[in-house]
Amino acid sequence: MDFLGQFLVDAMLLGGLYTLMVIGLSLSFGIIRVINFAHGEAIMLGAYASFWALHVSGMDPLLALPLVMAAGLVVGLLIFRVAIRRVLDAPHINQILLTFGIGLVLQNVALIAWTGDERSANPPYAFSSIMFGDIVISVSRAIAFAVAVILVGGLFFWLKRTELGRASRALAENGDAARLMGINVNAIYGLTFGISAALGAATGVLMSFIGAISPFMGFHMLVKGFAIIILGGLGSIMGSVIGAFVLAFAETWVAYYVPGGIGWAEGVAFAVLFVILIVRPRGILGQAVEE
Amino acid sequence: MTAINQTSLVVISAIVFLGVTLLSGPQVGDWMFRISTLMMLAISWNLMANAGLISLGHSAFWGVGSYAAILSANAWGLPIYLSLIVSMVFGSLLGLFLAVATGRLRGIFFAISTLALSEGLRISAFMMPEITNGAVGLFLNQALRPSTTLLYVVGCVGAVIAVVVSVVLSRSRFHFACRAMRNNEPAAQMLGIRPYTYRIVLLAISGAMASCAGGINAWYGGYLDPEVAFTLHFTILSQIAPILGGVHTLVGPIIGSFAIVGLAEASRIFFGQQEGFSQLIYGLVLIVGILFMPAGIWGTVRSFLNRSATRKRREAAVASAAGRAEVKG
Numbered sequence: 041m042d043f044l045g046q047f048l049v050d051a052m053l054l055g056g057l058y059t060l061m062v063i064g065l066s067l068s069f070g071i072i073r074v075i076n077f078a079h080g081e082a083i084m085l086g087a088y089a090s091f092w093a094l095h096v097s098g099m100d101p102l103l104a105l106p107l108v109m110a111a112g113l114v115v116g117l118l119i120f121r122v123a124i125r126r127v128l129d130a131p132h133i134n135q136i137l138l139t140f141g142i143g144l145v146l147q148n149v150a151l152i153a154w155t156g157d158e159r160s161a162n163p164p165y166a167f168s169s170i171m172f173g174d175i176v177i178s179v180s181r182a183i184a185f186a187v188a189v190i191l192v193g194g195l196f197f198w199l200k201r202t203e204l205g206r207a208s209r210a211l212a213e214n215g216d217a218a219r220l221m222g223i224n225v226n227a228i229y230g231l232t233f234g235i236s237a238a239l240g241a242a243t244g245v246l247m248s249f250i251g252a253i254s255p256f257m258g259f260h261m262l263v264k265g266f267a268i269i270i271l272g273g274l275g276s277i278m279g280s281v282i283g284a285f286v287l288a289f290a291e292t293w294v295a296y297y298v299p300g301g302i303g304w305a306e307g308v309a310f311a312v313l314f315v316i317l318i319v320r321p322r323g324i325l326g327q328a329v330e331e
Numbered sequence: 332m333t334a335i336n337q338t339s340l341v342v343i344s345a346i347v348f349l350g351v352t353l354l355s356g357p358q359v360g361d362w363m364f365r366i367s368t369l370m371m372l373a374i375s376w377n378l379m380a381n382a383g384l385i386s387l388g389h390s391a392f393w394g395v396g397s398y399a400a401i402l403s404a405n406a407w408g409l410p411i412y413l414s415l416i417v418s419m420v421f422g423s424l425l426g427l428f429l430a431v432a433t434g435r436l437r438g439i440f441f442a443i444s445t446l447a448l449s450e451g452l453r454i455s456a457f458m459m460p461e462i463t464n465g466a467v468g469l470f471l472n473q474a475l476r477p478s479t480t481l482l483y484v485v486g487c488v489g490a491v492i493a494v495v496v497s498v499v500l501s502r503s504r505f506h507f508a509c510r511a512m513r514n515n516e517p518a519a520q521m522l523g524i525r526p527y528t529y530r531i532v533l534l535a536i537s538g539a540m541a542s543c544a545g546g547i548n549a550w551y552g553g554y555l556d557p558e559v560a561f562t563l564h565f566t567i568l569s570q571i572a573p574i575l576g577g578v579h580t581l582v583g584p585i586i587g588s589f590a591i592v593g594l595a596e597a598s599r600i601f602f603g604q605q606e607g608f609s610q611l612i613y614g615l616v617l618i619v620g621i622l623f624m625p626a627g628i629w630g631t632v633r634s635f636l637n638r639s640a641t642r643k644r645r646e647a648a649v650a651s652a653a654g655r656a657e658v659k660g
Contacts, residue, residue, distance in 0.1 A: 075439050077387075126622055132438045133385050134621050137570060140387070141617030144567065144610060151607035255607075259563070263450050266443045274439070303458050310451030317444055318432055 045175045047296050053181045055288035057246060059281050060188035061261055062268045063195060064239035066280035069269070071212045071232045074124055074135050078143035079265065080258025082112060082237045084150060086244025087253045091161045094248075100163050105187070105245050109238040116237025120230045128229070143258070150255040158252040166249045184246040191242055192281070195235070199277070208232050212275075260306075267309035271316050273323030282324055287312060341498060345491040352483050360483045364551065366592045367486035371493040371544035372565060373572035373584035375537045378497065381506070381579055382533055383437055383513035388445030389541055389569035391452050394560035396422050396542025397549035398456070398463060404550075405472050411485060415546045422542020426534035435526065437516070449561055456557035468556035471549070482551050489547055493540055494585065500536075501581055509533060513579075541569070564610075571613050574620050577627030586628050 065079045086108050093104035123142060127134045160166075165179045199205040208228050210218040219225055247257070264287070272283030287309060295305040316323060352363040372389060379386050396418040403409050403417040425448075433444050456463045463469065500506055508529050511519035516526055545565075549555055568591060576587025594616070595609050602608040624631055 123618065123622065130625075132442075133380070133383075134625065136385055136387070136439065136442050137574065137617055138621040140570075141614045141621065144614030144617065148607040148611035148614060152605070152611065156606060260450075263446055267447065270440070270443065300458070303454070307451055307454040307458070310447040310454070313444065313447045314432055314451075317436060317440065318434070321434075321436055321440060 043296050045173070047292060049175055049177060050296075051285075051289040051292040053177075053185045054292060055285035056185035056188040057181075057243070057250070058264070058268060058284035058288050059192055060239065060246070061243045062265045062280045062284050063192055063277065064236035064243070065262075065265045066269055066272075066275075066277050067195070067239070068233055068236040070275045070277055071208050072124075072128070072229050074128070074139070074233075075132075076233075076236065077136060077139040077262065078119075078146060079236070079240050080260075080262030081143045081146035081150075082116070082240030082258070083244040083247065083261055084253070084255060084258035085115075085146065086112060086241030087161075087248040087257065088150060088154065088244070089241065090245040090248040091159055091253055094161045094163065101161055101245050101249050102163075102183070102187070105242060108241050108245050112238035112241030113234040116234035117230050119237070120233040124233060125226060125229075143262075147255050147258065154255065156255060158254045160252050161248040163249055180249050184250055187242070187246060191239065195239065196277075198235075204228065204231065264309045267313040270313055270321075270323055273325040276323070276325040279323055279325030286324075337498065341494060345487075345494070348491065349484070349487045352487050353480070357479070360479070362592055362596065364483050364486040365595075366588050367490035368544045368548050369568055369572055369591060370490040370585055370588040371547075372541050372569040373576070373588050374493045374497050375540040375544070376569040377573040377578060377580075377584045378500070378509075378533060378537045378540075380573065381513060382509035382530065383516075384530075384534075385438070385442045386445045386566075386569070387442045388447070388449035388566055390561050390563060390566040391445065391449035392422050392425060392538050392541035393545035393548075393565045393569075394449070394452060394456070394557075394562075395425050396545030397555055397560045398469075399542065400546030400549045401469055401471050401555055402462070404475055405469075408472075408475060410475075411477055411481070411550055414550075415485075415489075415543055418542045418546030419539040422545075423535040423539040425542070426536070426538025427531060429538070430527075430531040430534040435516075446566075449566060453557050453561035456561065463555075463557065466556060466558075468554060468559070471553040473553075476553065477550070482547070486547055486551075489543055493544075496536070496540070497581060497584075505529065505532075567610070567613055571617050571620070573627070575616055575627055577629030577631075577633075580627075580629050583627050583629045590628065 061083065064082070065076060068074055068076045068079070089108045089111065090101040090104050093099040093108070094101060119142065123138060124135075127138050163180075165183065168179045170177045170179060170182075197205075199209055207218065207223045208231070210221070210223060211225060211228055215225065243261075247253070247261075251257075268283040268287050269280055270283075271286060272279030272281070290312060291305045291308045294301045294308050298304060348363070352360055352367075355363075372393065375392070376386055376389055399418040399421040400411075400414045404411070404414040409417070429445065429448060433441055436444065457465055459465070460467070508519065508524045511522060511524060512526050512529065519526060545560075549560075552559070572587035572591045573584040574587070575590050576585065577583030591613075594612055598609045598612050620627065626634065
């Protein structure tokens with residue numbers, strides 16, 4: 041049996057989803073220099089929002105997507121204002137532990153509110169698939185891939201072509217110089233953090249009709265996200281995109297071609313992470329980052 | 332505080348600690364046991380934090396120690412103290428591996444690798460059922476199980492040893508080397524400190540300590556599966572206890588362990604066994620601690636004491652100056 045075509049398609053679709061998952065995380069580190077351990081919870085809350093939208097008002101996840109992203113933006117801005125802003129200049133330990141604490145709170149609020157049962161949003165297209173010769177393409181995964189491509193493209197457009205996006209890149213390059221040019225640092229940081237949370241929430245909406253939702257789903261995705269970021273290079277957004285596809289291909293390859301590989305595929309991220317840390321801690325495209 | 336004072340304080344509190352555990356009922360004994368194992372974990376975390384290494388994966392050590400203890404006891408019928416030595420050996424080997432693998436990585440890189448280490452070990456434990464019995468889990472051979480009292484004593488002794496180790500280290504060159512590494516690694520190197528060597532020793536000691544705590548707890552619980560052994564719960568506890576008590580201090584992790592077990596019990600009484608509340612409280616403690624009380628309970632108490640001491644000294648100085656002025660006049 042030859043799985044090559046199926047393998048390539050599956051890996052590509054997974055890679056698109058991973059790109060969207062990781063790009064918010066990468067954005068907040070690349071620009072604000074805060075590594076956000078609560079990003080997984082943005083994904084989890086986005087997934088629940090989509091689930092409830094479908095179950096309460098029968099709204100299709102794709103229609104709910106813009107609303108959920110707007111809510112993510114607002115919540116991200118609030119969290120930045122209330123907490124993150126205070127630790128911008130603090131040692132990394134404080135940032136790590138603070139965002140970890142925020143994640144813990146969000147996770148357990150979700151657990152108390154909605155119990156730990158696994159759920160799934162089931163729009164009409166969740167279980168349908170298309171055949172191309174002998175390749176099966178799941179419709180929901182194809183939709184998720186398309187949405188991810190649009191959103192990631194939109195982010196790159198924002199960063200490269202708009203005034204605010206350019207300002208945020210200027211902050212990433214040189215904060216002091218940007219400040220001298222009259223850029224309102226805190227406002228841009230807040231906006232970037234909000235966009236990062238919105239992208240996380242969008243990932244959650246897509247996850248809600250691909251896989252199972254539970255209060256703990258965010259944490260597992262977060263660890264994978266870190267593996268991708270380190271693989272691509274901390275601080276490089278383009279690197280994260282490459283890293284996402286590398287991990288997606290590696291995981292899918294293990295699942296298809298290694299005996300008993302479906303269980304081990306979950307562990308590929310950690311193996312990749314350790315190999316990269318030992319061989320090339322800067323990652324594929326990364327800059328040298330102290331700390 | 333002089334060295335002799337400090338030593339006698341440690342000895343007296345150790346005796347009190349052990350006495351309370353042995354002489355009181357099973358409920359207090361259980362609390363003291365949980366405080367003891369948490370104390371070992373917290374001290375181990377704090378040792379790493381002293382050198383600027385933030386661990387987000389202490390459950391890796393905890394889990395490896397648990398599996399090492401139960402598996403060695405079941406396989407060779409080892410008594411508890413011998414199996415704990417096996418735990419410590421595996422814990423320090425894991426620390427060594429981490430030190431070698433992370434090389435000179437610090438801060439975020441180190442934190443993420445510890446997180447990945449514990450997640451990776453959890454998945455490995457699931458995927459190697461011939462050793463760990465996978466998701467089905469593993470029971471301690473009931474014939475080997477010691478009395479609960481003995482387990483309480485082992486817990487207390489472990490905690491006391493951990494405190495003694497941290498006190499001894501705090502007076503050695505080792506402590507100052509670690510502190511220098513935390514503040515500025517290149518500068519520490521220029522002073523003739525080889526960070527790599529110190530880091531290997533530090534992670535081995537710290538790993539052994541956390542694994543020993545895990546091993547003791549495994550004997551107490553008597554059951555293991557990958558979710559139980561590598562649960563995120565102990566990663567969280569190991570960091571919030573020192574932070575609540577006062578990170579980078581000797582007393583901090585000890586105070587923090589008491590406070591955390593107290594908080595856990597309080598939340599159990601107020602909210603019952605419902606899932607999530609204690610973790611929610613831990614998260615809030617972490618946020619509030621970092622934002623408003625970064626020096627922890629001990630740091631806050633100490634700065635308060637210092638302030639009142641300074642005030643007294645200043646008042647005394649003013650009074651004596653006034654006295655002199657009167658004599659002159």
